[in-house]
Amino acid sequence: MVGKEEVRPVAVLVITCLVWGALLGLTHSATEKRIEEAERAELYRTLSQIFPSAQFKEENGYYTCWENGVLVGYAVEVEERGYGGKMRVLVGALPDGTVAGVRILSHGETPGLGARVTEETFLEQFRGKELGGVVLKKDGGEIEGVTGATISSRAVVRAVRSGLENLLRWME
Amino acid sequence: MRLQEFTKGILKKNPVLGLVLGLCPTLAITTRVENALGMSLAFTFVIVLSNLLISLLKRFIPRDVRIPTFIVIIASFVTIVEMLIHGYSPSLYEQLGIFLPLITVNCIVLGRAEAFASKRPVSETLLDTLGMSVGFSLAILVISFLRELFGTGKVVVFGYQVIPGILSSPPVGMILPPGAFLVMGILLAVMKKAGVV
Numbered sequence: 001m002v003g004k005e006e007v008r009p010v011a012v013l014v015i016t017c018l019v020w021g022a023l024l025g026l027t028h029s030a031t032e033k034r035i036e037e038a039e040r041a042e043l044y045r046t047l048s049q050i051f052p053s054a055q056f057k058e059e060n061g062y063y064t065c066w067e068n069g070v071l072v073g074y075a076v077e078v079e080e081r082g083y084g085g086k087m088r089v090l091v092g093a094l095p096d097g098t099v100a101g102v103r104i105l106s107h108g109e110t111p112g113l114g115a116r117v118t119e120e121t122f123l124e125q126f127r128g129k130e131l132g133g134v135v136l137k138k139d140g141g142e143i144e145g146v147t148g149a150t151i152s153s154r155a156v157v158r159a160v161r162s163g164l165e166n167l168l169r170w171m172e
Numbered sequence: 173m174r175l176q177e178f179t180k181g182i183l184k185k186n187p188v189l190g191l192v193l194g195l196c197p198t199l200a201i202t203t204r205v206e207n208a209l210g211m212s213l214a215f216t217f218v219i220v221l222s223n224l225l226i227s228l229l230k231r232f233i234p235r236d237v238r239i240p241t242f243i244v245i246i247a248s249f250v251t252i253v254e255m256l257i258h259g260y261s262p263s264l265y266e267q268l269g270i271f272l273p274l275i276t277v278n279c280i281v282l283g284r285a286e287a288f289a290s291k292r293p294v295s296e297t298l299l300d301t302l303g304m305s306v307g308f309s310l311a312i313l314v315i316s317f318l319r320e321l322f323g324t325g326k327v328v329v330f331g332y333q334v335i336p337g338i339l340s341s342p343p344v345g346m347i348l349p350p351g352a353f354l355v356m357g358i359l360l361a362v363m364k365k366a367g368v369v
Contacts, residue, residue: 009234009236009237010235010237011210012233012234012242013237013240016241016245017244020245020248021248023248023252024235024248024251024252027251027255027256028255030259031255031256031258031259031260032259034259035258035259036258038258038259038262041262042262093223106271110200110201110203110360113203113347113348115270131271131307136241147344148344148347148348150315164264
């Protein structure tokens with residue numbers, strides 16, 4: 001026979017997991033919409049940083065940017081693997097196919113090291129580059145990576161390249 | 173008498189420099205004073221509330237499964253807080269978001285649950301975790317201050333230059349992982365020599 005002593009620990013652990021699992025599920029469904037909205041708002045705020053006075057239209061994940069009815073640029077969100085996991089990068093391009101601006105939407109890089117790829121001094125280097133120019137100095141290009149964070153810097157370069165490639169293909 | 177439960181965490185049983193716990197987040201984030209401030213806030217919030225919860229529930233938690241139960245409580249609690257902040261305060265999430273998941277693996281939280289909260293009344297747990305929070309915050313602030321100062325030559329907090337450039341070519345190794353071990357080791361040695369811990 002299994003005694004009360006053996007059952008109690010198992011029962012408590014099972015109940016604890018069930019209760020907290022339920023709480024997690026509830027919180028998730030309660031906040032899912034708000035988190036999505038917050039991320040959307042964040043995305044549009046970031047878009048406005050690349051194209052300051054433009055209005056945006058979304059089409060299958062691509063964004064077109066308009067100023068007084070004139071098309072001034074395109075943008076797309078790219079996912080890339082960084083040093084600390086998923087990195088979401090917003091890449092903007094001008095109609096002539098050069099980079100208009102790059103912003104990091106979210107990342108899991110090490111604070112103080114890899115996370116410094118979000119700083120303007122690193123990101124502004126991409127502006128005006130053509131697809132062939134998006135290469136790190138370490139790999140024979142012109143873009144100076146963040147000191148001590150080559151993996152994170154390379155991830156951003158990869159993201160910008162694939163974003164720009166997608167945009168060029170989509171523009172046609 | 174009971175105030176000692178608060179003060180012990182600051183020097184004598186300082187979680188980082190005395191108990192030598194929570195080294196993973198300590199070494200990882202102390203590259204800038206700004207990060208240490210964010211981590212201190214998030215840490216205080218999580219350790220105080222999760223340990224109060226454990227202290228309240230301690231009568232129902234059987235000894236044999238206490239560690240897994242603590243981990244379930246702490247990890248779920250942190251995740252719930254993360255989701256709530258993300259949904260309801262995106263700007264706060266931007267500042268603290270990257271620190272919250274790191275706290276789940278901070279063994280100080282589990283350590284205090286095991287060594288203190290699961291055995292003591294709620295009021296003492298509150299004092300203990302507040303003391304630990306002050307001690308942890310002080311330790312990571314000092315470490316990050318030294319690393320940022322020598323690694324970058326200056327200290328900048330939220331755009332304000334606290335200490336202007338003092339070194340023309342600072343040794344960048346100080347903000348890289350070796351610098352963390354170096355500063356940590358020197359501080360430990362100083363604390364030992366001074367007889368504080």
